[in-house]
Amino acid sequence: xxxxxxxxxxxxxxxxxxxxxxxxxxxxxxxxxxxxxxxxxxxxxxxxxxxxxxxxxxxxxxxxxxxxxxxxxxxxxxxxxx
Numbered sequence: 022x023x024x025x026x027x028x029x030x031x032x033x034x035x036x037x038x039x040x041x042x043x044x045x046x047x048x049x050x051x052x053x054x055x056x057x058x059x060x061x062x063x064x065x066x067x068x069x070x071x072x073x074x075x076x077x078x079x080x081x082x083x084x085x086x087x088x089x090x091x092x093x094x095x096x097x098x099x100x101x102x103x
Contacts, residue, residue: 024084025068026102034061039078039087039094 027035030051037047044062048055062074069080078094081087087094 024086024100027065027086027096027100028102031061031065032096032101034058035065035077035081035086035096036094038062038074039081 033051034047037050042050044055044058047053048058051058062077066072066074066077069077069084071077071080078087081096082089082094086096086100088097
């Protein structure tokens, strides 16, 4: 599976999910609705072909999208849309 580049918004959401930030907290910090955050997460779940948030983070990590050996995990620059 090829990994498409992520938008800056998707990067912030994925990094938030990776550290356990709730949907409500993500929505507030990104000035989005809860449904908007859930929609973006749903798109990533389908793209990464996984069933839930834990699997999303695991798949992103195994594909090399998330940094290794650092906390909090960050999406590597090569996966960010220009």
